[in-house]
Amino acid sequence: MQMFRNTCPRNCYGTCSMLSYTENGKLIKVAGDPMHGFTQGHLCAKGYAYTQYVYNPLRLKYPMMQTKRGSGNWVRISWEEAYRIIAEKIIELYDRYGSNLASGYNKFSGNLGLLHYAVEGMFNSIGPHTKSFGNLCLATGEQAVKESFGNLHSPVPEEMAQSKMIFIWGANPAVTNIHQMKFIYKAKKNGGKLVVIDPIYTETASKADLYIQIKPGTDALLALGIAKCLLGLDQIEKTAAEWNGWKDYQQVLKRLNLATVAEKTGVSIETIQELAALYGEIKPVTTWNGLGIQRNKYGGVSIQAINSLAALSGNLHIANGGVYFTHSNYEDFPMNLLNFPEKKHASIKSSRMINCANFAMEAKNLQDPPLKLLWIASRSPLSQDMNINVWQELFKELELIVTVDLFMTNTAKHSDIVLPAASHFEEEDLNVGYWHHWLSINQKAIPSFYETKSDLMIARELTKKLNMLRPGFSTFPYELEPKDWIELELNEKVQALYGLKSYTSLVDGPKPRLANQKKNKHFSFIQVDDVKTMLHSLLLETKGEPSPYPFRLLSPQTLLKIHSQFALISWLNPKPDETVIEINNKVAESLGINDGEKVKIHNENGAIIAKACKNQHLPHGVVLVSQTGENSINQLIGSQLQKQEELSSTHFYDCFVSIKSLKHP
Template identity: 25%
Template sequence: MSKQNLYQHDPAIAIITGACPHDCPDTCSWQVAVERQSGRAVDLWGHPHHPVTAGRLCAKVDRYLERTYHPERLTTPLRRVGPKGSGQFVPISWDEALGAIAARLQEIIATVGPEAVLPYFYAGTMGYLQGEGMAKRFFHRMGASQLARTICSEAGFEGYVATIGATEGLEPQAFAHARLILIWGSNTLTSNAHLWPFIQAARHQGARVIVIDPARTRTARAADEWIPIRPGTDGALALALMHVIVAEGLYDADYVARHTLGFDALAQRVAEWTPERAAELTGVPAERIRTLAREYATTRPAAIRINYGMQRHAGGGMAVRTIACLPALVGAWREVGGGIQLSSSGAFRHLDTTCLYRPDLLQGRTPRTINMNRLGDALSLDPAIRARAHYHPRPVDPVPTPAEAGPPVMALIVYNANPAAVCPDQEAVLRGLQREDLFTVVLEHFQTDTADYADYVLPATTQLEHWDLIKPYGHLYLALNRPAIEPVGQSLPNSEIFRRLAGAMGYREPCFAQGDEEILQELIAAQRHPRFATVTWEALLERGFVRLNLPEPYLPFAEGNFPTPSGKCEFYSQRLADAGYAPLPTYTPPAWQQQAAEQGDSTAHPPLTCISPPAHSFLNSTFVNVERLRRREGVPTLQIHPDDAAPRQVVDGAPVTVWNQRGRLTLRAVVTADIVPGTVLVPGIWWAKLSPDGRNVNQLTAQDEADMGAGATFYDVLVWVAPAVDLNPAAAEARGAMAVAG
């Protein structure tokens, strides 16, 4: 019996439909059972009628009630009374908190200017309203610095859009019709679990599933084949695949002629990329590259699933651009189950958010934009360092001088994010957060690493307690979240907190008086594009989710019609050329490859490449404090190949020290052949305060930017590894050198 059937006839229970807000492509629709008398949620499950959720939730969100009713949930505003970082606070009233925050912000604006205020936010919720809605109105009215949200997917999006025109592609249901599925740089069972049933349906019909990844992930173990690849070399593999496809005449000449641009130039480019050349870079044998190219080109339909991890390196944007050329080259877009998926968010690109975000409140001002990856730089008082934090995503964009850096950040407002844990170059971020002259306000559910550095912490509601509208990036169903319970304690929705802050600041525009339902109804009513013809407020209230007005099945590019300037899949991109990039697919090596080549054999134990994908039980830094999930993960670990462990005297299960020029931490070694040699894997993202070492992997990551979009480079890190008995990095390296020499 389904849970819906279990509760729907119980007069003591109300069933409320909502949607998961977290940073996941699945964007599940859920139902919540609420006791009518007590108002308490007693159960939660995946909506049985949602075509993608199909009645199931992931292991993380299945514990969402534990998170909502967690004993450490913040339920009252807090004011800091101890040193920054100590986590010492006292409860205060909302009026006291809002009055003090508004007074300090007004003082900073009057003396330094509104750009001295920086909002910092990301995907703690993916909802339009609680994510950015009222907050954007507030900061637009203020004229605060703006934030470039680059930390996750920006490089890959830029590369994909340059080729295809928008982040559109296969919807998950189409994978069930594929005969060959390449899961390339995606751990589907951890980060996209609701795609897996469609992949399994394809396998039951005889499809073959191949995973291309530096690690034998859960997904790779469940697939038909794992092709190990060195991190950041995916672009070289894609070029070699195209080399074989073109050289052997396996491309779809008709589709290429009608629906692509620049094939002749592409053919010349890939002629240079023999499988032997790519094998040296990728570690994938040349013969396997040849057979993979033939399998992909001759199997119909063929689907590719790529994800964000593959673009978190110095050549990430170009790697995604290059892989995105493959479906058009072989005509895979013609058929149901053929094509590629990075994200479905581009399918929603016509959604008009003007009435929600109210850019008119800027009144013609153009505040500086800070790259969120460079928060450590942004919080510096040195203008030369602060200038590096300005967002300049393309080669043709001017790099600000120190004189153009703008005022120091004097106020940081953090919501839907935990930068002390998730930002690169953790030590630089913490130095900034420790500044006594930095006024920090954090909206949160829990006392996170970041909240420990706040001057004021404001308790926010969870998804069970507020209205929102959620846009997915893994399917085509817009979802409405209805509040199922009253706010826990004195917590308030983000929208209400910024509404009250606006009032305390003296902002009297009518938009700050709108209620949440009114805002969402206005947003839905404002849509004019035909894709939203099916999306009405009434339909959302009735069902909880509505599919975009697109055909079923949806073949976005079967007849071309790419949303590029040419209307074709652009093997050659003038838009890229104008932005200062190479107009044709090419190989931009990861930084680790360049750095390792420069170092040569200068050390007895060469550095290893470190990647840090999500732990299976966490979602970024969310759920780390749910004890059941943290127990499931155990302790922070480092996976290392036996060939790398033995010369370093690293033993399975023993502590190891991992370090580079930015920081150091201690982890438990997992010696395994499930990682390519020369690479270590550190699952993230642990809260530092909940890690035995008091640090996490972002001690090691850099604020460096990828080749496109100023994206993050979390998986492009060189580290040294040694047994943890040597806590001094220099001593550890010397000990390793002596061991090798002896």
């Protein structure tokens, strides 16, 4: 039996280092890596299911082409053929439009390994093209954290174990970040308390010493309310006056009406005072801004209000206090593939950038030249993006759609060419987390599954093909091996940061970032205008006609999938993927809906059928829907982005729907 070090590359807080055991080139078993200080030798259920994932009979084995798109009439083709068709199309489009702007890609977080930026590198190597930018998931929060602190930082999660009070706002680590729970329990064992604030009584909420149910989207108001009480009690940070916007913030708090806060948030004045007492009297308090609170239009304000509360209470700069969100340690790295220099074009200065949060709409409207070739890797927008209807329209405009994936996803089904991707056991990579501060390697543990290839290998071979057909078309250094790219990432600065001597140090085990993150003493309180706008908007919500779509749709991550990933792994999801909608008991009764019954969820964007499930703890105005690959709930989520220049993530939770029992038409 041989052992290798791998790293789970999923878009997840864990970025778990894992040990894989092979026998005769077959993956036999996976285990957590005890050398990893954050996971401490554990994996999650999805991690342990990789032995089944890798050899799943549903995995794509060969490059395939569909003669009529969407027909399901797939024909196996050779890699050589696939490269030739794609390369010829790219070159033909270049000749037709005089640049590569008609060719573009849409790639996101299916695999976060640094070598997967080969897709970006490959496109950069052919000169100006059409690319997506931004972050669907956390751009809103990232912006807000930067507003408050000047940079995106998040403390070392292991330190949470020493906290005396942990406030989790809109995160559910028991489902999405299970390794954090042991540090929370450790804090509890040492006498610390866990407080969870969430509209949903989540698995984490059920473990909390104190759970506060809040109306969705009102976290900013609650944070301001608590801060007002703190100010009243005079339990505030002494240096607060030195920070930006102190006077305005003080004014905002003074003018705030607690009764309004209680009414809008659904949290009683007594409870607000109880929370203020906890924030004020106990030190250190850890605050965790969950991704959930920034999935609506008040997300940015909420995060800034919560940051301001943590600052005001004097927990910002003390040990084991601070505010958690996510960090950007990958910025320490040269990111040679992502930042691969764009090949110069005679007249076009740079690529066309499309905000990924509104990709389909913007891509569809492109002119001079229109988008004609789309390369999709590391995601399935037809399951996962918003505006799925617009995506379907965009697809009609495209001449060639290439999807690289491990499975026949919803998106792959509507592509022309599907290229089989390697799993992370079949490639080499380097992984940095965005929650913990560890760096780990991913070794090639087993030979490729059938004809699968990594994104980097595809980039190398396709650019080689392009240059064969049209010498000098690409500047991609296709002779470089994965190991070379990894070594390039581990430059002197990185080596010093992680105490590495070389590549091999990581083969011996993952390494923590040694230097403390640049903790800014600088802080900016939430701005008075932002609060005013929010208050104004919140007050407007209750006025006017009753909405035809009375239920706010929340669609958080489920335990045994990451969006649609893992849906086909029978150990985890033995039953066929089914959309489930949770509805408050009383609401369900008033609508005549029983448990297990099929209901129609609909709004202006579309309708889907889901199985009803009563949940006595759900707010009356909220429904909870699970994410699936097929029949995705995201069909109902349209674009709400007003200002397109704004760097924002998708406000998935600003979606309203209506529910109808199918029994009485």
